[in-house]
Amino acid sequence: MKLTRSINLQGVVFTIDEDAYQLLKDYLADIESRLPQDEQKDVMDDLESRIAELFQSALFAQKSEAVTIEMVRDVRARTGEPDEFGENKRPKLKREWITRQGIGRVLAIVLKVILIIIALQVLFPVLAIIFALLMAFFGITIGGSALLPALGFELLGGSTAWTCVLCVSVILALAMPVYMLVHWIVKYSRERKHPSLRFWIITLLIWILSFGGLAASAGKMIKVNGPDLVTAIETFDQMAEEMADEIAEEAD
Amino acid sequence: MVENIKSQMRKGILEYCILSIISRQEVYTSDILEALHGADLLVVEGTVYPLLSRLKNNGLLKYRWQESTDGPPRKYFTLTDEGQELLAALNQEWGTISKAINKITK
Numbered sequence: 001m002k003l004t005r006s007i008n009l010q011g012v013v014f015t016i017d018e019d020a021y022q023l024l025k026d027y028l029a030d031i032e033s034r035l036p037q038d039e040q041k042d043v044m045d046d047l048e049s050r051i052a053e054l055f056q057s058a059l060f061a062q063k064s065e066a067v068t069i070e071m072v073r074d075v076r077a078r079t080g081e082p083d084e085f086g087e088n089k090r091p092k093l094k095r096e097w098i099t100r101q102g103i104g105r106v107l108a109i110v111l112k113v114i115l116i117i118i119a120l121q122v123l124f125p126v127l128a129i130i131f132a133l134l135m136a137f138f139g140i141t142i143g144g145s146a147l148l149p150a151l152g153f154e155l156l157g158g159s160t161a162w163t164c165v166l167c168v169s170v171i172l173a174l175a176m177p178v179y180m181l182v183h184w185i186v187k188y189s190r191e192r193k194h195p196s197l198r199f200w201i202i203t204l205l206i207w208i209l210s211f212g213g214l215a216a217s218a219g220k221m222i223k224v225n226g227p228d229l230v231t232a233i234e235t236f237d238q239m240a241e242e243m244a245d246e247i248a249e250e251a252d
Numbered sequence: 253m254v255e256n257i258k259s260q261m262r263k264g265i266l267e268y269c270i271l272s273i274i275s276r277q278e279v280y281t282s283d284i285l286e287a288l289h290g291a292d293l294l295v296v297e298g299t300v301y302p303l304l305s306r307l308k309n310n311g312l313l314k315y316r317w318q319e320s321t322d323g324p325p326r327k328y329f330t331l332t333d334e335g336q337e338l339l340a341a342l343n344q345e346w347g348t349i350s351k352a353i354n355k356i357t358k
Contacts, residue, residue: 010324035302042305046281049324050297053282056323080298 004066009052010045014059016067023072024051027082034086043085051075117186131174162220169213176207262293267303268346269293271331271339274313280326304329312338 003018016024028044035043058064058071082088180195180203187195266288273279273287281304288294307313312335315327331339 012324031298038309039302039305042308043301046301046304046327047298049326050281050285050301052324078297080296082298084296084298085302 009055010049012052012056014055014067015065017069020067020069020072023069027072027076030082031085034082034088036086047079050079054078117189120182120186162217165213166217166221169210169217172206172210173214176203176210179203263299266293266299267307268342270300270303270307271312271335271342274329275331275336275339278328278330280328284329307335
């Protein structure tokens with residue numbers, strides 16, 4: 001028992017065995033891929049008409065109702081191998097490599113590369129965001145409350161909105177270069193192409209805007225009295241001495 | 253090597269032969285193939301379809317469709333005026349080539 005299909009060759013319907021159908025389909029697809037665009041329709045129509053005629057003769061001669069794989073092979077021997085129709089446009093090296101390595105191995109490598117790319121695309125921005133959040137948190141709390149006054153900046157406090165602007169700006173300022181770099185690597189490894197000019201313009205604009213946001217929010221939340229480096233150094237010295245004393249006392 | 257040269261020689265004169273077959277009368281693809289097979293000029297049919305398409309695209313051939321009772325509709329080919337002119341030029345050229353080859357190979 002064999003599975004069959006129904007095909008239409010230039011208006012003539014044939015019942016064809018499944019294996020014969022696959023062979024015929026691959027044969028026609030291979031020929032079509034070799035033909036120049038402006039000749040494809042004409043040549044394929046002529047070829048299909050001829051194949052239909054040959055199938056009809058074979059079915060009549062063999063008193064068969066379904067086209068068999070032998071009939072397809074006979075037709076192929078008569079109409080010619082695909083290379084008679086034109087050069088193979090697919091790169092030879094790739095095909096030979098696939099044959100040598102086995103399609104299973106190639107698929108496994110492709111899947112691995114895709115997984116790595118996805119992991120990189122997810123991992124890098126997540127790490128960048130976590131890093132930026134940590135930086136923003138410590139920058140605002142510790143830096144803001146301890147170091148900034150020592151450097152001559154006066155903390156004014158700020159609205160929740162400006163605090164948000166500051167956080168988002170810090171995140172974008174740190175994350176955008178990482179994102180640009182990762183996108184560049186991924187695009188080049190995948191398509192052997194550099195990102196478009198549009199991509200660079202948009203990402204650079206966002207990056208520049210993030211610095212604008214940073215400056216604006218800092219301007220609202222911090223008052224600059226002029227950095228007093230001498231006071232700052234004295235404060236650090238004092239803090240260091242106090243810490244040293246504490247350690248010495250604990251040691252005693 | 254030998255087969256390749258023979259195949260190239262046959263391919264080179266195939267266009268001339270196709271134009272010549274079509275010039276005799278209105279023919280359809282299978283008639284052309286049979287004539288070429290009969291003259292032992294055709295190894296496989298696949299070489300003819302791209303040639304017919306190219307000749308048609310260059311305005312040397314034209315065709316009309318005709319319904320068939322025992323198969324798909326058939327394309328019947330004839331030469332255009334341009335095709336006739338080219339064939340006349342090729343006939344002349346073939347005469348020259350034929351004389352030259354005979355002279356050299358004698």
